[in-house]
Amino acid sequence: MKTIKAKVATLIAATSVLLIVAILAVSLTVMKKNVVNMCENYLYDTCVSASNTLYESFYGDTDQVNMDVRVQYILYNVGIQDMDSSKAYLVDKNGEFLYHDDPDMIGTTMSGNPVMQDVLDQLNSTGVMPPADVKECSVDGSRKYVAYMCTVNDWVVYVEADKSDVLAPITAITTISLIVGAVLIAFAVLVGMLVTGKITGPITKLTAVINDISELNMTGEHEVPVTKDEIGVMGAAVVRMKEKLNDIVGELNDISGKLVSDANTLYDISENVTEASTNNSATNEELAASMEATSQSTENVTNNVQSMNSNAIEVANKIKEGTNLTAHAMDKAKEIHERTGQAREETLKLYESIKGTSEQAIVEAGEVKKINELAKAIQDIADQTTLLSLNASIEAARAGEQGKGFAVVASEIANLASESTETGANIVTIVAQVNASVETLTTCLVDTLKFLEDKVMNDYNVFMESSDEYSTTTQSIEDFMNQANGEVDQLRSAINSITDAMDAINRNINECSVGINDIANKTAEVVELTSESFERSTNCKESAEALEDITSRFQI
Numbered sequence: 001m002k003t004i005k006a007k008v009a010t011l012i013a014a015t016s017v018l019l020i021v022a023i024l025a026v027s028l029t030v031m032k033k034n035v036v037n038m039c040e041n042y043l044y045d046t047c048v049s050a051s052n053t054l055y056e057s058f059y060g061d062t063d064q065v066n067m068d069v070r071v072q073y074i075l076y077n078v079g080i081q082d083m084d085s086s087k088a089y090l091v092d093k094n095g096e097f098l099y100h101d102d103p104d105m106i107g108t109t110m111s112g113n114p115v116m117q118d119v120l121d122q123l124n125s126t127g128v129m130p131p132a133d134v135k136e137c138s139v140d141g142s143r144k145y146v147a148y149m150c151t152v153n154d155w156v157v158y159v160e161a162d163k164s165d166v167l168a169p170i171t172a173i174t175t176i177s178l179i180v181g182a183v184l185i186a187f188a189v190l191v192g193m194l195v196t197g198k199i200t201g202p203i204t205k206l207t208a209v210i211n212d213i214s215e216l217n218m219t220g221e222h223e224v225p226v227t228k229d230e231i232g233v234m235g236a237a238v239v240r241m242k243e244k245l246n247d248i249v250g251e252l253n254d255i256s257g258k259l260v261s262d263a264n265t266l267y268d269i270s271e272n273v274t275e276a277s278t279n280n281s282a283t284n285e286e287l288a289a290s291m292e293a294t295s296q297s298t299e300n301v302t303n304n305v306q307s308m309n310s311n312a313i314e315v316a317n318k319i320k321e322g323t324n325l326t327a328h329a330m331d332k333a334k335e336i337h338e339r340t341g342q343a344r345e346e347t348l349k350l351y352e353s354i355k356g357t358s359e360q361a362i363v364e365a366g367e368v369k370k371i372n373e374l375a376k377a378i379q380d381i382a383d384q385t386t387l388l389s390l391n392a393s394i395e396a397a398r399a400g401e402q403g404k405g406f407a408v409v410a411s412e413i414a415n416l417a418s419e420s421t422e423t424g425a426n427i428v429t430i431v432a433q434v435n436a437s438v439e440t441l442t443t444c445l446v447d448t449l450k451f452l453e454d455k456v457m458n459d460y461n462v463f464m465e466s467s468d469e470y471s472t473t474t475q476s477i478e479d480f481m482n483q484a485n486g487e488v489d490q491l492r493s494a495i496n497s498i499t500d501a502m503d504a505i506n507r508n509i510n511e512c513s514v515g516i517n518d519i520a521n522k523t524a525e526v527v528e529l530t531s532e533s534f535e536r537s538t539n540c541k542e543s544a545e546a547l548e549d550i551t552s553r554f555q556i
Contacts (some may be wrong), residue, residue, distance in 0.1 A: 012192025013185070020181045020188070027177065040134040042080055043147035047159045048132055050078045050088055051151040058152045068106070071099045078159060083168075085144075086161035091116070093123050093154040113139050115146040116158055123150065136163065202231040209238055213245065252547070260544040267537045283395045300377075302506065306499065313492065320485060321357065354448065371431040374498075375424050381505075382420035389414035405522070409515045416508045423498065430494040437487040 053074050058064060071090055078088035090099035095110040095117075110116060115137045122130050129150035136145050145166055148158035202225030209222045224235040392410030 012196065013189040016188030016192065017185050020184050024174075024177045024181050040145060040147070043086070043145060043159050043161060044132060044134050046078055046080065046086075046088070047134075047147040047149045047157060050075055050159070051132070051149040051157045054090070054155065054157060055152040067098075075099050075157070080161060080165075083161055083165045085165045086159060088157060088159045090155055090157050091120070093120060093156070095120050098155060113137065113146065113160075116148060116156065119148055119150075119156055119158075123154065123156070129154075201225070202227050202235070206231060206235050206238060209235075209242070213238070213242060252550075255547075257548070260541075260548050262544075264541060267541050269537075279395075279398070283391070299506065302499065302503070323482060323485060371427060371434070375427040375431060378420060378424035378427060382417045382424055385413055385417035385420060389417055405515075412508070412511075412515075416505065420505060427494070427498055430490070433490075434487065437483075 054071070057070055057074060058067070075088040075090060079086035087101050088099070089097065089101075089110075091097055091110050097106050097108055097110060100106050100108075110120075115135045119130055122128070132147070132149035134145060134147040136143065138144070139146075139160065143163035144160045145163060146158055146160045148156055150156050205223060205225045209224050212219075212222060224239050226232060226235065389410050392413060393407060396404070396407035396410050
């Protein structure tokens with residue numbers, strides 16, 4: 001590949017050569033024409049001058065005394081100076097030489113000169129002398145210029161010269177011109193190379209700088225040329241471009257470093273979030289199963305509470321019956337004295353009735369103890385719910401921002417567990433009171449039966465005497481029955497509260513189940529989004545590494 005310097009030098013040299021060659025060609029052509037014209041004119045003038053001299057010498061001289069000597073004297077020195085081939089000849093109209101530089105040729109007939117032959121032919125044929133002229137022809141194989149003129153006595157004087165001699169000055173001039181042209185060409189090439197070097201030197205330096213930039217080398221090993229022409233403007237533009245490229249590459253290095261760091265961090269976060277979302281989804285499934293089991297347990301507790309409520313209603317009915325019987329006993333006590341025998345029979349019947357009823361009531365009152373089991377089941381559910389809330393809180397903390405909604409659900413579950421624990425404690429307290437009342441009622445019933453059996457039946461007479469005391473005792477029994485009835489009402493109220501609480505627990509559990517299912521669906525969406533985010537972060541990481549590889553190619 002040619003450099004600009006070589007191209008410019010070649011262009012200058014070619015231009016110089018063409019210009020010099022054109023000048024030489026034009027000059028030589030003009031000089032050749034001028035020299036030929038000059039030689040032709042000189043030959044013509046020489047011939048005319050010789051013809052005139054001959055005319056003056058021989059006009060009217062019929063004797064032609066000493067013609068040979070006179071002719072030789074006139075024509076001997078006729079010719080072009082310093083041109084040996086230029087010679088004068090004299091022939092008559094028959095072509096016989098009257099003068100020749102070679103004495104042996106005098107008296108011989110001219111031959112081999114077509115120009116002179118044409119002149120003699122014209123003279124002999126027409127008898128008219130042709131005008132003087134100069135012509136070029138070939139004589140004996142040599143090109144010659146021939147100047148002729150007819151003179152006195154129908155003689156024809158002509159002067160001929162070799163064309164090579166005529167053109168000899170042109171050949172010399174041509175040789176000198178070629179030498180001068182070669183010198184001028186060499187000088188032009190030298191000047192062209194110097195000028196080209198001056199012009200292309202800054203371009204070479206600028207090319208080296210641009211090559212460094214093309215190789216991403218920004219270290220500045222080559223200097224940018226400083227000139228006041230367009231190359232200087234280009235150099236300044238390259239310097240600005242290089243500075244801007246350095247700034248851009250520096251910024252790209254900083255950005256690529258940050259991007260790689262952020263991409264790695266995002267990659268790790270996405271991987272952790274994907275794993276956490278997967279674990280969270282599994283935990284949600286476990287939590288939903290646990291909530292379903294809890295719901296089933298609360299349904300069982302509700303059924304047991306409802307059964308206990310039914311038993312409490314039945315006990316209340318029995319207590320009301322006992323109250324009614326006690327009132328009836330008091331009415332009968334007033335008539336004891338009057339109807340002792342009838343009272344004995346009625347008392348016996350009443351004893352049997354009360355015994356059977358009391359035993360059944362005592363047995364049925366024992367069902368109240370099941371409330372302890374119910375309370376224990378509620379406590380177990382509350383503990384399980386508390387543990388479930390703790391696990392949910394831990395998983396929500398792991399999920400981070402995505403687990404905030406799940407944390408709210410976990411908090412509600414914790415509140416529900418706390419309320420369940422408090423409700424269970426209240427149930428235990430109420431059950432303790434109910435158990436105490438039932439035990440008191442049982443003791444009273446047992447004492448009453450024992451009293452009726454041991455005292456009334458065996459000591460009926462004593463009983464008759466103690467009717468007042470019996471009335472008092474009956475009144476106490478009525479008061480106790482009324483108290484027991486109030487406590488049973490309180491038990492039913494507590495059972496109703498438990499039922500309402502269990503209903504609230506069921507509603508909360510159902511709401512939690514709905515929330516957990518919603519969380520599970522959201523978690524599935526999060527898993528899908530985190531998978532896409534993980535894929536995007538992987539692409540981002542690869543792009544960042546590719547950008548870092550590109551910027552690392554720049555040498556700053």
